[in-house]
Amino acid sequence: MEQGAQPFDFGRKIDPKIFEDITDKGYEVDPSKYLKEGWELFKSRAGEFIVFTVIILAASFVLSNLDFIGSLVSALITPPLYAGIIIVAFMLLRQQEVQFGDFFKGFNYFLPLVLAGIVSGILVTLGLILLIIPGVYLIVSYLFVSMLIVEHHMEFWQALETSRQIVTKNWFSVFIFVLILFAINLVGAIALGIGLLVTIPVSACSVCVAYRKIVGLQTKTELKA
Numbered sequence: 001m002e003q004g005a006q007p008f009d010f011g012r013k014i015d016p017k018i019f020e021d022i023t024d025k026g027y028e029v030d031p032s033k034y035l036k037e038g039w040e041l042f043k044s045r046a047g048e049f050i051v052f053t054v055i056i057l058a059a060s061f062v063l064s065n066l067d068f069i070g071s072l073v074s075a076l077i078t079p080p081l082y083a084g085i086i087i088v089a090f091m092l093l094r095q096q097e098v099q100f101g102d103f104f105k106g107f108n109y110f111l112p113l114v115l116a117g118i119v120s121g122i123l124v125t126l127g128l129i130l131l132i133i134p135g136v137y138l139i140v141s142y143l144f145v146s147m148l149i150v151e152h153h154m155e156f157w158q159a160l161e162t163s164r165q166i167v168t169k170n171w172f173s174v175f176i177f178v179l180i181l182f183a184i185n186l187v188g189a190i191a192l193g194i195g196l197l198v199t200i201p202v203s204a205c206s207v208c209v210a211y212r213k214i215v216g217l218q219t220k221t222e223l224k225a
Helices: 016-025 031-044 046-064 068-093 100-129 133-141 145-152 156-168 171-190 196-214 220-224
Strands: none
Touching: 016 156, 031 046, 031 068, 031 171, 031 196, 046 068, 046 100, 046 196, 068 100, 068 145, 068 196, 100 133, 100 145, 100 156, 133 156, 133 171, 145 156, 145 196, 156 171, 171 196
């Protein structure tokens, strides 16, 4: 995770060679393993994950029910808030000390996260209009975008393309994983949405585990270098 990240940095270009092994050799996808480890990750800080998810959902609900400005603010703050779950999950995977304030560090990557959200949203919408399949392809392909931005402080377009290239190598298996996550959150939404307080952070933690297994995660020593 880039220690010098600032909210309005555009991010930086990363040498694409570090991802060549993944895109050349490929990888296996194991949804059950990701979900199991994601659940254990969530359980280790369940209370904090739930409280922060309440904050995300409450902010989104209140802002989206205001006027246009409220909806705009919601669209701007949601990506950094969700990135906070990723940051904490990465810290737990590295066995680092976690404080509740760490959930808000997604705002250190505000600009690349928001730009990635806007551009990916436009591309996915266009893809859905064009016979649906291209849109579904992009939804799945952009699974690791926020992780790449948080992990490498990567600029938004490279993050979009890097995630797409990695996922495309084994797209259908990743698609099955995404479908499982969708089903889990659908079940979570049934009971007046209360279940989402668990299923949202569990899903995010599971994707972080998948990222570590597939892409790799910098160690604490590498972060300090």
